[in-house]
Amino acid sequence: MYELQAHLGPASESEGVDKEVEDEDYQPVVQNGTEEVVITSGVSTLSSVVSHEIQSQQNNLQLGKLRQETNRLLEELVQKEREYQLVLKQCLEQRNHDLHLLHSKSSPIDIPQTTVPYASHDQATDQELVNWLRELGAADDVVNQFVEEEYTLYDVLHDITKDDLKSLRLRGGDLCRIWKAVTKYRKDNNPAGVDN
Known part of the structure; x- marks a missing residue:
């Protein structure tokens, strides 16, 4: 740096002094690996937190959608179950009605006995x-x-x-x-x- 000043030369003496003061104030900081990690880690943590919040919001949104879908499917299942129960009830009622009709049609006919036994036979009775x-x-x-x-x-x-x-x-x-x-x-x- 002194070579550069000698070569270029200061425009004024005071300017050179000011430069030295500034140079002393602006000493390059020796950075070690831990400080970089801390600085990087801070940025990473911030972006990580933001990323996690976004991911959490997306997950919550997806979870909400899944709950809505589950509730919709559950309601649909309950509705189908009601429909099934109704159809089953109707089938059972129809079956009972059919059985009743069949039973009434196949009931034995009550034929009164004849008062004169054996009169209906064509063959000669012994x-x-x-x-x-x-x-x-x-x-x-x-x-x-x-x-x-x-x-x-x-x-x-x-x-x-x-x-x-x-x-x-x-x-x-x-x-x-x-x-x-x-x-x-x-x-x-x-x-x-x-x-x-």
Whole structure:
């Protein structure tokens, strides 16, 4: 620097003195690495804080949007659930209505029993069989079952089996009384113990 002053020369003496005073006041500061880091760190921290605030605002905005979307989807789900429940209720009501109609259409028709038994049959009824069954205490419906199958008294006393009686779907008491009478007849009328 002195070479430069000597070479250029000061315009006045006072100017040179002032320059030296200024030079003394403006001594170059020796900077070490820590000061730079501090200065850089301060700038970095400031920009980092600003960046974090911006990022936080963006995240909050995004979170708000996600909450709105979640609430919208939840409301939509609740609405769909209500619609589903309504459709399900309507289906169940329709099914119950259909079942009721089916049940009412398929209800058995109450046909009054005829007062004169066996009058509706075209085939000749074996009156002896009817009388024999009555003596055993058989009801009209039991007698009608034998007549409908066109059994005769001879068939019952000589050929019918217990399985045949079961196939008529007689009540237990009627089946037992009739089978007991058949086996008694066969036992009493079987010469020399020959099986029928």
